[in-house]
Amino acid sequence: MSKTPKHILVIRLSAMGDVAMSVPVINTLITAHPEVKITILTRAFFAPFFADIPNVTVFVPDLNKKHKGFVGIWKLSKELLELNIDYVADLHNVLRSNILVKLLRLKVIPVKQIDKGRAQKKALTSVKNKVFKQLRSTHERYADVFRDLGFDLNLEEGKSLSKKPIPNIVSAYIGETGKNLIGIAPFAAHKGKMYPLVKMEEVISELSKNTATTILLFGGGKSEKVQLDKIANQYDNVLNVTRKFTFQEELALISNLDVMLSMDSGNGHLATMYGVPVVTIWGVTHPYAGFAPYNQTKENQILPDMERFPLIPTSIYGNKYPEGYLSCFDTISPNKIIAEIEKRLKVN
Numbered sequence: 001m002s003k004t005p006k007h008i009l010v011i012r013l014s015a016m017g018d019v020a021m022s023v024p025v026i027n028t029l030i031t032a033h034p035e036v037k038i039t040i041l042t043r044a045f046f047a048p049f050f051a052d053i054p055n056v057t058v059f060v061p062d063l064n065k066k067h068k069g070f071v072g073i074w075k076l077s078k079e080l081l082e083l084n085i086d087y088v089a090d091l092h093n094v095l096r097s098n099i100l101v102k103l104l105r106l107k108v109i110p111v112k113q114i115d116k117g118r119a120q121k122k123a124l125t126s127v128k129n130k131v132f133k134q135l136r137s138t139h140e141r142y143a144d145v146f147r148d149l150g151f152d153l154n155l156e157e158g159k160s161l162s163k164k165p166i167p168n169i170v171s172a173y174i175g176e177t178g179k180n181l182i183g184i185a186p187f188a189a190h191k192g193k194m195y196p197l198v199k200m201e202e203v204i205s206e207l208s209k210n211t212a213t214t215i216l217l218f219g220g221g222k223s224e225k226v227q228l229d230k231i232a233n234q235y236d237n238v239l240n241v242t243r244k245f246t247f248q249e250e251l252a253l254i255s256n257l258d259v260m261l262s263m264d265s266g267n268g269h270l271a272t273m274y275g276v277p278v279v280t281i282w283g284v285t286h287p288y289a290g291f292a293p294y295n296q297t298k299e300n301q302i303l304p305d306m307e308r309f310p311l312i313p314t315s316i317y318g319n320k321y322p323e324g325y326l327s328c329f330d331t332i333s334p335n336k337i338i339a340e341i342e343k344r345l346k347v348n
């Protein structure tokens with residue numbers, strides 16, 4: 001690739017975890033090719049992910065009004081063309097992005113799209129004739145798009161985002177920062193990916209006995225906040241940070257964690273943007289599908305008993321599973337999780 005400045009439009013509109021997974025790839029690309037300029041087409045909520053990466057700007061489309069429907073996408077393409085784009089990297093490959101890139105191709109702009117490996121994922125999650133093998137990671141699939149555009153990219157030389165200063169409002173809430181900070185994000189979009197909260201309480205209770213740690217609970221909506229408040233109120237060194245801070249402040253806090261315990265969900269990907277070790281609890285999904293957090297070891301993946309539940313993974317999103325398969329979580333003991341968390345604290 002020549003040293004002539006090049007402008008890449010990167011498309012990834014949702015979801016949070018998928019957008020977060022693009023961050024280490026884009027950061028690595030900019031580090032290897034500092035002459036490159038990137039415009040990210042994504043939602044406003046995800047803009048803070050890219051704030052600390054040089055040569056990267058975010059273009060926020062108005063998907064509900066101005067850029068809605070075919071006419072809206074056509075208007076969006078016209079606005080993007082005014083940015084003098086040299087390449088398009090579509091990391092989403094859905095109907096909306098497909099229409100957009102077809103319009104951009106009319107202007108003879110080179111376009112490459114992610115190969116999501118849909119057939120491979122279907123075989124991996126199939127009940128009959130299951131093909132159980134490690135698939136290419138989403139991070140590498142993203143990187144392949146840039147490689148196809150002609151940019152050398154080695155994720156083994158990947159670079160995490162730097163730790164952020166803890167905002168005053170956050171430090172005032174969590175107290176002294178000399179303690180180990182353990183983040184726990186116990187929720188997921190589907191039951192098939194969520195370790196039972198009763199068992200998670202056992203994990204929290206045991207970890208809280210170490211007075212040199214502060215445990216921070218991360219959730220989303222009002223219902224999750226209420227549930228986590230009930231848990232946090234039982235312990236002096238357990239705090240619920242759900243809906244306490246702005247998203248930017250929450251990201252700054254996450255960047256300072258010593259370890260994050262997460263389901264197969266977006267929070268783990270947020271933590272790995274900053275190089276935080278992430279221990280992931282898997283249920284009916286499996287890291288073989290390629291969605292494990294960035295740069296994490298196999299030891300950081302806590303799996304159910306695969307001999308007792310051989311159909312895992314039963315789906316990509318955790319929303320489909322045979323009867324009785326939610327009990328796969330019963331084969332993951334709280335003590336196993338506690339040991340993995342404590343091991344990561346000793347390493348740090």
